[in-house]
Every structure is written in structure tokens, then in C-alpha cells.
Amino acid sequence: MQSAEITALPVVARWQPIHQPLLLQRQVELWVYQLNTAIPQLSGNKWLKLKYHIAQAQQAQKAGFLTFGGAFSNHLAAVAAMCRYHGLKSLAYVRADQLDNHNPTLAFCLQQGMQIQLLSREQYRLRNDAGFLQQLQQQHQHFLIVPEGGSSVAGASGVAELELDLTPNGKASHIICAAASGGTLAGIINGAGCKVLGIAVVKDPSLPARISQLLHSSNNQQNWSLNTDFCGAGYARFDDSVLQFCREMAQQQLYLEPIYTGKALAGVFALIKQGYFPPGSRLSFFHTGGLQGLAGLHYRKLITNADFALLSGLAAD
Ligand SMILES: Cc1ncc(COP(=O)(O)O)c(C=O)c1O
Structure with missing residues (x-):
């Protein structure tokens, strides 16, 4: 048997501020937290x-x-x-x-x-x-x-180590991420000192219970919620409005795919529009990675060549 050691893979963390007229109108600040590694398949969560x-x-x-x-x-x-x-x-x-x-x-x-x-x-x-x-x-x-x-106790423990509430402008009011099998959201809740919001990208009635099972104590159970309004036709299905949103974000050098991060962040914008976040809120959105999935969408002709290049960041100057 070969022995294994957790070798620290160099990870580059980056806070990206998002600028959109809607954010100014609603007096909401939005930061995206990215965690990139030299092995792109291991970036994000x-x-x-x-x-x-x-x-x-x-x-x-x-x-x-x-x-x-x-x-x-x-x-x-x-x-x-x-x-x-x-x-x-x-x-x-x-x-x-x-x-x-x-x-x-x-x-x-x-x-x-x-x-x-x-x-x-x-x-x-x-x-x-x-x-x-x-x-x-x-x-x-x-x-x-x-x-x-x-998504297990071990998986959630790794995510809990992030300090997603410490934005460059001060403490976040809300941390937000996409949720599918639930381990990422559970880890964030376990580690967070502010409100946490998961945006479900799957239609899975068992998801809240699966998240709860991974939480440390009843204390932090008050502090989180799961929004299920934005999964559309279901997991891995997305409509053109989500794709269009990903294109717009790519113009700001924020690269998303439409199954997880694009769908979830588009949901955050819809919530901002609805006035869900009080004026003065500072949002921290965790970019959970997943850009490898764009190649599969392109392979199945679910996105065009031009979108594949744009959303992957390959079309950037
Ligand atoms: C890119 C991306 N974002 C978000 C998630 C959702 O994370 P979780 O399954 O821990 O809810 C996944 C799935 O692991 C993912 O691949």
C-alpha cells in the first residue's frame, strides 16, 4: 500500500468585489471569494x-x-x-x-x-x-x-476552516453558496459568525435534513436558511437567463458555470432585486469552483463554442 500525506497544495485566495447598478440602488455590497489551486479541478470547495x-x-x-x-x-x-x-x-x-x-x-x-x-x-x-x-x-x-x-463530517470540517465572513471591507452580514449534496453549506454554517444562506441547485426534499446532520450544535441551526426558489427545472438544467447572467459576469472577469455558481449567484441577484437583503448588507458569496463542468456542457452542445470560451475566461484579452 502506498502511504498518503496531506500535502499542502498552494491555494490562492481572492476577494472580488462585484459592481452592478442594482447593488448601488439597494445599498448592498457583494464580494465573491475564490480559492484557486494549480490543479483547477481542486479549486473552489x-x-x-x-x-x-x-x-x-x-x-x-x-x-x-x-x-x-x-x-x-x-x-x-x-x-x-x-x-x-x-x-x-x-x-x-x-x-x-x-x-x-x-x-x-x-x-x-x-x-x-x-x-x-x-x-x-x-x-x-x-x-x-x-x-x-x-x-x-x-x-x-x-x-x-x-x-x-x-459531503460528510470530514468534508464539512475542511470547509468550516474558511473565514468567509472577513471581507476586505469588514465583516459580512451574510455568507452565501450553492447547495447540492449539502456538505459545503454545513461546513460554512459550522464555521460562520454571521447569517448563512444556501441556494439549492437541486430539487431534493431531503437536503435540509442532510445539512442538519452535519451541523455541530443546535446553536448555529438558527443562523441559516436554504432557498429552493432558483433550482428551475432541476439539477443540471438551466435556462437562458442563467446563461445570460454568466455571460454578463464573465464581462467583469467573474467566471461562473450555469449549474452551480451561476445559478446560485443569479438567485442572489433576484433576491437583491426583491429587497430580501436590508440596505447596508455586505454579502460574501463563496465561488465553489466547478469550471471543469463547462467542457462537458460544450461536449453535449448545451453551450456554444463562444460561450465555452467566454465563461472559461479563454476569450479574455
Ligand atoms: C461547483 C460546485 N458548487 C457547489 C457544489 C455544491 O456543494 P455541496 O454538494 O457540498 O452542496 C458542488 C458540488 O459539490 C459543485 O461542484
Whole structure:
């Protein structure tokens, strides 16, 4: 078995102020917090959600991670890169009927050495089932099972270390992020000293309970909320208004994709318009990464060449 150590990957943190007439009108300040690494698949929330899983694997002398994801999942790309970086193996159970080697996410995962097993949609529903997980653990005893999205106590602990309320202009009134499997939001709530708002990008009635399970104490349960008004037609579906919003933000050198960060930040703007945030609010939005997903949207022709270049920042001068 190879040994693994959490090697600090150089991470560059950046606060980006957003300027829009609406913000001035409503007297709301908006900052975007970005966390970039030399391995783009680990930027945003990814390194944080996986680093204590590395520690767990190391302690338990595991050979690698076993995890779950969709065929274009940011989490799978992150696990593949994280395990490769630490000399660990990675094995993914992927929701797909066949393996498409041209899918850019899976091509990346394979290139990082990830082993891929396919699960039908029906089988994939068992990914959190205790019996199924026990069976997998018996089959793959030398692997640490990391839940979908890296949303576990370990995943939330990494995110809790961020100081997202400390903007360059002073303390934030609200910290905001996209929520899907819930670990990122739970970590922020555990670490925050201000109100926290999650914008759900999935239609999942179990999400609030899944977040609550990862929270430290009942104290901070008062301090957060989950908005479910902006997931539109559901996970990974987006309408042209979200895409148009991503284009507008790209003109300000803020690069978003429409499944997570674009959908959530567009929701924040809608809330600002509705007067949800009192005048004088200072918002801190966590950019959770996920730009690798743009290649998959482009591959499926869900975005044009021009949008792919613009939203990835490749069209910038
Ligand atoms: C880019 C991006 N943003 C936000 C999220 C949501 O994070 P979580 O699944 O912890 O709710 C994900 C999923 O992990 C993601 O890939």
C-alpha cells in the first residue's frame, strides 16, 4: 500500500468585489471569494471537502477512495485529481449506461488513473443505502468510501476552516453558496459568525435534513436558511437567463458555470432585486469552483463554442 500525506497544495485566495447598478440602488455590497489551486479541478470547495478524507484514508491505511458521481461530476474529477496528487488509488461508481471515453470529465478521471464502474440510474439510487455501502466496503476493503459530493463530517470540517465572513471591507452580514449534496453549506454554517444562506441547485426534499446532520450544535441551526426558489427545472438544467447572467459576469472577469455558481449567484441577484437583503448588507458569496463542468456542457452542445470560451475566461484579452 502506498502511504498518503496531506500535502499542502498552494491555494490562492481572492476577494472580488462585484459592481452592478442594482447593488448601488439597494445599498448592498457583494464580494465573491475564490480559492484557486494549480490543479483547477481542486479549486473552489473541492480541496477543502477532500483533505480530511485524505487524512482518514491515511490513518486507516487505505489504498484509495471509492466514491460516486454522475458522468460529468465535478466531484469525480476532484477525487481523481486529489488521489493522484497524494499517490492514492481512486475508484468511482458512475451513473451511466455506458462508458464514453470522449466525455471530458471521465477522460480526465481515467487519465488520472481512476477506475470506473458503471451503475444504472436505478442502482445509483442506492448510493447512500447502508446495506449497499456495506456490501461495497466488503468488496473493496482497502478503499475509503467517500459519499457523493464529499459531503460528510470530514468534508464539512475542511470547509468550516474558511473565514468567509472577513471581507476586505469588514465583516459580512451574510455568507452565501450553492447547495447540492449539502456538505459545503454545513461546513460554512459550522464555521460562520454571521447569517448563512444556501441556494439549492437541486430539487431534493431531503437536503435540509442532510445539512442538519452535519451541523455541530443546535446553536448555529438558527443562523441559516436554504432557498429552493432558483433550482428551475432541476439539477443540471438551466435556462437562458442563467446563461445570460454568466455571460454578463464573465464581462467583469467573474467566471461562473450555469449549474452551480451561476445559478446560485443569479438567485442572489433576484433576491437583491426583491429587497430580501436590508440596505447596508455586505454579502460574501463563496465561488465553489466547478469550471471543469463547462467542457462537458460544450461536449453535449448545451453551450456554444463562444460561450465555452467566454465563461472559461479563454476569450479574455
Ligand atoms: C461547483 C460546485 N458548487 C457547489 C457544489 C455544491 O456543494 P455541496 O454538494 O457540498 O452542496 C458542488 C458540488 O459539490 C459543485 O461542484
